[in-house]
Amino acid sequence: MNMSTSHFPKQAPLPLSDSADGISSPLSPARTTTPKSSALSNRITTVISASFADLEIRDTLETLDARGLQNNAEIRRNLRQDAQKELIDCNGGIVGDFGVVAEQLKRIGATVTSLQRSHAEIRAHITASAQEAKPMLEEIATLTSQRSQIEIKQQLLNAFNAHFLLPEADLTTLTSIVEPISDHFFYVIARMKQIHHDSQVLLGSENQRLGLEILEQSSKQLNAAYQKLYRWIQREFKTLDLENPQLSAAIRRSLRVLAERPTLFQNCLDYLAESREHVLSNVFYGALTGASSDSGHTMSTKAIELSAHDPLRYVGDMLAWAHSATVSEREALEVLFVSDGDEMAANIRAGIASEPWNRDDEATFDGKKALNLLIDRDLSGVVRQLRQRIEQVVHSHEDPALAYKISNLITFYTSIFGSLLGPQSAVLDTLQLISESTLRQFRNTMRDHVASLNTDFSLAPSGLSMPDFLTDALETLKVLMKSYDTSISPTASTQRREEGFKPILDEALEPFLAGCENLVKGLQQPRKAIFWLNCLLGTKAVLRDYGFTAGKIAHLDETARENTEALVKYMHTWFLLESGLQPLLATMLQLPDGLSTNISADIRSADIYQLDSLSAIAHQLDAFLPGAMEDARSVLSKLDDKALMRSLCEKAADMFCEEFERIEEVISRLDEEYRSGEGDEEVIGVREAFPRTSHEVRVLLS
Structure with a gap:
């Protein structure tokens, strides 16, 4: 029976009760003892007051309409009975359906009871099984916990192995000389250095043995790797293009890594310096002679010894070649030590710890200084040959000027090399020794020349x-x-x-x-x-x-x-002697007080100041003055500087004029004294005997 099917049809409106007019409202209340007229009026009032918009009335009307009833007296009389009968039928159907449900519920209750008995039995079995499995479960829990711990330890072991152990292939790459030096090699060596560093942390743990073993093993492998790198760099230096050396990126990187072993690094630099010294010496010899010292093949350029016939040019060409070689060498090696100098310095400082015997050495690395030292060593063979040949040239020519020119040329190139190699350079020391040697040769040659x-x-x-x-x-x-x-x-x-x-x-x-x-x-x-x-x-x-x-x-x-x-003094004396004034001046200079206010009696009584003597001196003076300057110049004619000669004569003439003025003053005073005393004729004779004036003398000597 479908419980969802409704057995209650829509409620039909109740049949109308009989009334006086045969019409009764289904909604009218039950009859009471109220008078019939009052009941009917109440019913009518209720019907009239009822609203057809009410849902119940509307549903009732729809139900009646659905049954298709006719509105006649028969149907209206039986409507209530039909509705009640239908209601009773529906209620009976419902009771029947609930009986079926009750039967089914009894069967379900029996089933549930059976299930409860089965559940109790199963529960008893489970409790017994749990008692029996309890030791086994405890063992399983223990094993699970141990398994978890083992898995954790396995993970730790795997992580430890991955961090502190390298695969066999990586170890082969690191130590085998068959494997090339590649990027993977540098990766592996960096990995091994990290392992070596991290293994030191294990030394602080309780089990130091593991840390010691890993530290020892990593040290051996690192040493083998550095040895492999060291040998590889040496082989690369052997096959390097020595005419135009260009250090590849691999060599540069290798040297940076090898710097962590300062001894091996320095050995590589020593090897490079020896190789370059040999090559440059060979090339320099070839540039001088036109043939290589090793194979004897002819050089492509003309030999310096054949093209430079002048000794100075020969020395200059050799120094120019050495300078050119120095510049080329610096350009080729500068990229190694200058661009990577800081990293090399850091690696060398780190490598000092691995080489305790080097701790007393300078721990700092200067890229420019290292480059200068390397180039300095590269040129040592060239400088030795240069010194021998320059000394040979200087000693074979007994020319002091040539020796000095060579010394100055060497000094000039010394300043150039100083700017390239720095002040502390063996090349500079050698060039200075050569310069000093040529200067000694210059001095010896000059002294020999002076002795001859x-x-x-x-x-x-x-x-x-x-x-x-x-x-x-x-x-x-x-x-x-x-x-x-x-x-x-x-x-x-x-x-x-x-x-x-x-x-x-x-x-x-x-x-x-x-x-x-x-x-x-x-x-x-x-x-x-x-x-x-x-x-x-x-x-x-x-x-x-x-x-x-x-x-x-x-x-x-x-x-x-x-x-x-x-x-000037000599010509002044010459003027006085040739003019005849020397006796007059000498007599005047013998006076103790020079020229006093009055002419002393010594001058008046002197023979040289007598009329005859003055007249003779005046004649000699007149003969001297017209050609005095020409005669004076002839005395100094062998003086190469003619302007100086004229100047000397003019100075001597000026001094002579000054002396003549003094003599004229004496003559004038004598004349005044003679004029004031007796013997006027004699006084007149003094000026007549010596008539020349200083103005006339200056004019004649100008």
Whole structure:
């Protein structure tokens, strides 16, 4: 029976009760003892007051309409009975359905009871089984806990092995010489260094044995890896393009890693230096001779020994080749030590800890300094050959100027090499030794030359001009000064320039001036002063072209000034003697007080101031004055500097005029005294005997 089916049809409206008019409302209340008229009126009132919009009325009407009933008296009388009957039928159907449900509920209750009995039995069995399985479950829990611990330990072991142990393939890459040096090798060695570092942490644990074993094993493997890297770098250096060495990225990286072993790193640098020294020496020999020292093959460029016939050019070409080789070597190796210098320095500092014997050494690494030292060692063979050949050239030519030029050329290149290699360089030391050797050769040659001229130092030239040995020495000095001027730095101070050239003057000029001074000792004035002035002025003319000889020129000027004063004094005396005024002046100078207010009796009584003597002196003076300057110049005609000669004569003439003024003053006073006394005729004779005035003398000597 379908319980969901409704057995209650829609409630039909109750049949109308009989009333006086035969009509009764289904909604009317039950009859009471109320009078019939009142009941009917109430019913009618209720019906009339009922609203057809009420849901119950509307549903009732829809039910009646659905049954299709006719609105007749029969149907209206039986409507209530039909509705009640239908209601009773529905209630009976419901009761029947509930009986079926009750039967089914009884069967379900029996089933539930059976299930409860089965559940109790099963529960009893389960309790018994649980008692029996309890020891087994406890054992299983223990095993599970142990398994969990084992799994955790296995994970730790795997992590430990992955961190502290390398695969066999990686170990082969790290230590086998068959495996190439690649990026994987550097990865593995970095991994091994990390393992070596981390293994030190295990030393602080309770089980130090494991840490010691891993530390020892990693140390051995790292040492083997560094040895492999060391041998590989040496092989790469052997096959390097030595004509144009370019360090590949792999070599640069290898050297950075190898820097953690300073000893191996230094050995590699030593090997590279030896290899480059051999190569550069061979190439330099080939550049000199045109053939290689190893194989004897002809070089592509023309040999320096065949192209440089001049000794100075030969030395210059050798130094230029060495400079070019230094620049090329620096460019090739600079990328190694400059760009990677900081990383190498850090690795070397880290490597000091692994080599305790190196802790006393300098732990800092300067890339530029290391580069300079390496290039310095590379050029050692070239510098040795250079020194031998330069010394051979210098000793085979007995030319002091050549030796000095070579010394200056070497000094010039020394400054260039100093800027390339730094102040502390064996190349610079060797070049300085070569320069000092050439300077010694220069000094020895000059001294030998001076010693060979001893015979020329005994006799001055008849023309009082500069001797030939001084002329030759000045020509050599010009060459030396020009060479020095081109070799010294333009920024050098004047004092430094003078100090640098002073030793050259001491060797190339002083001995010859000393020889001239020795010649002067055998001469008399004015030849002595004229010869000495010619030598000094000729020397000054050569020295004044260069500023670094100012000190020497000042010394020569002082000596020349002394000789010009001596010549002026000599010519002054010559003017007095030739003019005849010397006796007059000598007598006047003998007075104890010079010229007093009154002419002393000594002058008046002196024979030289008598009329005859004054007249004779006046005639001699008149004969001297017209050609006095020409005669004076002829006395100094051997002086090479004609302007100086005229100046000396003019100074002597001025001094003569000043002396004449003094003599004229004496004559004038004598004339005044004679005029004031007796003997007027004699007084007139004094001025007539000596009529010249100082103005006339100056005009004649101008």
